[in-house]
Amino acid sequence: MKKIKLMIVSFALILTMLLTPIVALAQYEGVFSNVDYTRGSQIRVFLEGNQLYFDVAPQIVNGRVLVPMKKIFESFGLTVTWDNELRTARGTNQSTDITFAIGSDKAIINGLTYPLDVPAQIIGGSTMVPLKFLSQNMNYNVIWNGDSQLILISKSPIIEWQYEGFEAVK
Numbered sequence: 001m002k003k004i005k006l007m008i009v010s011f012a013l014i015l016t017m018l019l020t021p022i023v024a025l026a027q028y029e030g031v032f033s034n035v036d037y038t039r040g041s042q043i044r045v046f047l048e049g050n051q052l053y054f055d056v057a058p059q060i061v062n063g064r065v066l067v068p069m070k071k072i073f074e075s076f077g078l079t080v081t082w083d084n085e086l087r088t089a090r091g092t093n094q095s096t097d098i099t100f101a102i103g104s105d106k107a108i109i110n111g112l113t114y115p116l117d118v119p120a121q122i123i124g125g126s127t128m129v130p131l132k133f134l135s136q137n138m139n140y141n142v143i144w145n146g147d148s149q150l151i152l153i154s155k156s157p158i159i160e161w162q163y164e165g166f167e168a169v170k
Contacts, residue, residue, distance in 0.1 A: 032046060032049050032152050032154075032158065034049060035049070035150065035152070037145070037147075037148045037150065038148065039147065039148050039149055040148075040149060042057045042058065042149070043057065043058040043059075043060070043065060043149045043150075043151065044148075044149060044150050044151070045058060045067060045131065045150075045151045045153065046150065046151065046152050046153065047075055047140075047153045047154070048153070048154050048155070049154075052067075052071060052072070052075055053071075054067060054068045054071050054126075055068055055071070055126060056068050056123060056124040056125070056126040056128070058131070058151075059123055059128060061118050061121070061128075062117065062118050063117070063118075064117050064118040064130050064131075064132065064133075065130070065131045065132065065144070065151060066118065066120075066121065066123065066128035066129060066130055066131065067128060067129065067131045068126045068127065068128060069089045069091075069100070069120070069126070069127040069128065069129045070126075070127070072129065072131065072134060073089075073091035076091070076134070076135075076138050076140075077093050078091030078092060078093050078096065078098070079091065079092050079093065082127070086101065087101060087102040087103075088100065088101045088102070089102075089120060089127050089129065096109070096110065096137075096138065097109070097110050097111070098110075098134070098137065100116075100119075100120035100127075100129050101119075101120065102119070102120055102121060102122060102127065103119050103120070103121065104116070104119050104120070105119050107120075107133065107137075109137055114133075114137070116130055116133060117130065117133070118130050131151065131153075132144075135153050139155065140153045140154060140155055141153070141154050141155070141156070141157060141158045142158075143158050
């Protein structure tokens with residue numbers, strides 16, 4: 001009788017271990033299910049499944065995507081300030097204080113200095129900041145789909161079946 005109980009408990013444990021990843025996958029699958037993977041004329045950015053619209057289109061500079069600072073800061077829940085004299089963009093909330101200086105290859109996050117692959121810069125009259133660096137330092141997951149020119153950003157793990165553009169229209 002003890003062997004039967006042990007077998008039942010073992011089976012239940014194994015079943016739970018096998019089903020947990022499947023349930024987790026189903027939980028995250030729908031976040032980007034509404035995304036159109038048809039290649040557009042501009043880079044599109046989706047945050048938690050919702051497309052962000054910018055005054056100045058995202059730009060690729062030296063292999064990094066830069067986006068307008070004000071819109072992305074506000075989308076991440078940061079209060080935006082601009083110091084015209086120092087030419088710095090600053091975003092703050094309860095846990096984060098991040099500063100980008102125009103032309104600098106460093107950013108300051110909560111008092112610590114971090115290197116940037118591409119500095120913040122002004123393009124089309126808008127202060128542009130490196131999206132991946134900012135997103136990852138705000139604890140977001142980021143995926144770039146080059147064939148569709150899409151950037152997907154989420155706090156949750158991104159389950160993105162069209163990754164690498166398998167269903168993108170070229």
